[in-house]
Amino acid sequence: MYGWIWRHLPGPFAVxxxxxxxxxxxxxxxxxxxxxxxxxxxxxxNEVTTE
Structure with a gap:
């Protein structure tokens, strides 16, 4: 999935x-x-009880 996102980002490496x-x-x-x-x-x- 990260590769798919990276390939679809526009521009050169810095962008x-x-x-x-x-x-x-x-x-x-x-x-x-x-x-x-x-x-x-x-x-x-949050529902902590102590005796």
Whole structure:
């Protein structure tokens, strides 16, 4: 899959690297600001009881 993405990025090597870094940063930002806050209340890790 990564090879397929790399082959479909436009431009020379430097532009491909920059585009790949921007894509990775976008995915990380989407996960950190949208997906993880949405799923965090649904996880059972906050229901910890000690005796």
């Amino acid at each position: 491909r690297v920059l585009t790949a870094v921007l894509l990775i940063a976008g995915v990380v930002a989407l996960l950190m600001f949208v997906v993880f806050p949405w799923i965090e209340p649904k996880l059972p890790f």
